[in-house]
Amino acid sequence: MNFVFINPPRKISANNIxxxxxxxxxPLGIALLSAIWDKQGHTSQIIDAAVLQLEIPEIISMINPSTDFVGITATTPEITCAIIIAKKVREAFPCIKIIMGGAHPTVFHKELVRDKICDMVVRNEGEIPVTELAKESPYNLIPNLTWRKSDNEVIVNPDAETYMDLNSLPLPAYNKLPMRLYHSALGAAKNEPSIGMVTSRGCPGKCTFCFSKMFGLKIRLMSALNIIEHIEHLQKNYGIREISFYDDTFTANKKNVAELCQLILAKEIKLSWSCFSRVDSVTPELLLLMKKAGCHQIMYGFESIDEKILKNINKGTNSAQFQKVVDWTKAAKINIRGAFMFGNPGETLDSMERTLAFAKNSGIQFAVFNITTPYPGTALYQDFLRKDLLLHQKWDIYNLAEPILKLDSVPGEAVRRYYYKAYRNFYLRPGFILRHIFSKHTFAELLFYAKAASRITGFLFRSIFTSKTYKE
Structure with a gap:
């Protein structure tokens, strides 16, 4: 049997950072599923239409008519395009079974199958269902599967009883991907080639803006040894020099991170890397070890400086921890990228101004400002949907740059203005510019800063005119 996995294209508007x-x-999820499928003695193909920037007719032309299954993954901003792809596959190849998976289909699994957009939805983790499909198990016995019977009855099979042991999984099918095209976020890597990697699933946090059901609340980890083997594979086969660890909280298990750092040092692996963390998940000792092992940047999710807002979104941290962790991280000589959100429940003009002031004055090197986006499946989405306080459900612009929540404390256009204001006020400060001009940099870093300055400056000046358009 042949399985074609598709990562749909996504268009990001020019007014979005x-x-x-x-x-x-x-697309590590479908690359893993491809490897699992092939391990069962079948064949598969991956079409990463996002990185290849393919149009839908091009995607359809790449599908072999003898294919048995087409699987399409999608998050919320991609779901519209994913649905169009599914419909075009149906028109061109009516005998192919269409499967959808990912965060958005997991939430709307019944509707997608009921409306015959697809034949099946794989909910939550996909490794067990795909393994069972490869074994040709009866549909009714496959966990995490929503499917449609011949009489059009929609069947929702039970969830899997357990989550995957990450150490039992094969390497993703990197050989089926255009590896030369992948890279870390602008500002996250100081060496190229760089690539993203995920070493854990699950999150113990209960932030209202995150969808934790996909992978559960309990953190599951790749062992430090398995991470090392993965890194060595990427270095040997693709020349990777930098890893961006995109785990929700890379340092959630400090012992595993410490073991990884010690292995990097013991094996003298030449690697620079960055990661995401929470302000309550690091210690000064761990930060020093991470720096020694090649970590040069950590992104902390500060979200807001306002205590009431942090409580409203169930962040589980407080502003008193913020400056402490900034000082610890700077002492370890690791750069900080702060992540902030405007437009949370309880937001006001004053709270946005104070959050921006913290970003500018705390000593962090980089900042990312987003507009709070209530993705389906999150507690935030459910709460505002129930209260009829969602401004719209245009999934394409659930993109971190458009107001979605109807707040009684601040108008959406004011949130939008602060989104642009924050980038201008943070990145166009004379002190910020001079500090980066006169800091010591490698040639690779100088090239990065030149590229970053060119791109971000253009965005910032465009935002001046955009924000004027939205003034009340």
């Missing part, structure tokens, strides 16, 4: 800084990550 992610058009400038967006990483090109390998």
């Amino acid at each position: 992610w058009r400038i800084i967006n990483p090109e990550n390998p």
Whole structure:
């Protein structure tokens, strides 16, 4: 049997900072499923239409008519395009079974199958269902599967009883991907080639803006040894010099991170890397070890400086921790990229101004500002949907750059203005510019800063006119 896995294209509007800084990550989920499928004695193909920037007719032309299954993954901003692809596959190849998976299909699994957009939805993790499909198990016995019977009845099979042991998984099918095209987010890597990697699933946090059901609340880890073997594979076969660890909280298990760092040092692996973390998940000792092992940047999710807002979104941190962790990280000589959100429940003009002031004055090197986006499946989405306080459900612009929540404390256009204001006020400061001009840099870093300055400056000046358009 042959399985074609598709990562749909995604168009990002020019007024969105992610058009400038967006990483090109390998679609690790479907690359894993491809490897699992092939391990069962079948064949598969991956079409990464996102990184290849393919139009839908080009995608359809790449599908072999003898294919048995087409699987399409999608998050919320990609779902519209994914649905169009599914319909075009149906028109061109009516005998191919169409499967959808990913965060958005997991939430709307019944509707997608009921409306005959697809034949099946794989909910949550896909490794067990794909393994069972490869074994040609009866559909009714496959966990995490929503499917449609011949009489059009929609069947929702039970969830899998357990989550995957990440150490039991094969390497993703990197050989089926255009590896030369992948890179980290602008500003996240100081060496190229760079690539994103995920070493854990699950999150113990209960932030209202995150969809934790996909992978559960319990963190599951790749062992430090398995991570090392993965890194060595990427270095040997693709010349990778930098890894961006895109785990939600890379340092959630400090012991595993410490072991990884010690292995990097013991094996003298030449690697620079960055990661995501929470302000309550690091210690000064761990940060020093991470720096020694090649970590040069950490992105902390500060979100807001306002205590009420942090409580409203169930962040589980407080602003008193912020400056402490900034000082610890700077002492370890690791750069900080702060992540902030405007437009949370309880947001006001004053809270946005104070959050921006913290970003500018705390000493962090880089900042990313987003507009709070309530993705389907999150507690935030459910709460505002129930109260009829979602401004719209245009999935294409659930993109971190458009107001979605109807707040009684601040108008959406004011949130939008602060989104642009924050980037201008943070990155166009004379002190920020001079500090980066006169800091010591490698040639590779100088090239990066020149590229970053060119792209971000253009975005910032365009935003001046965009924000004027939205003034009340």
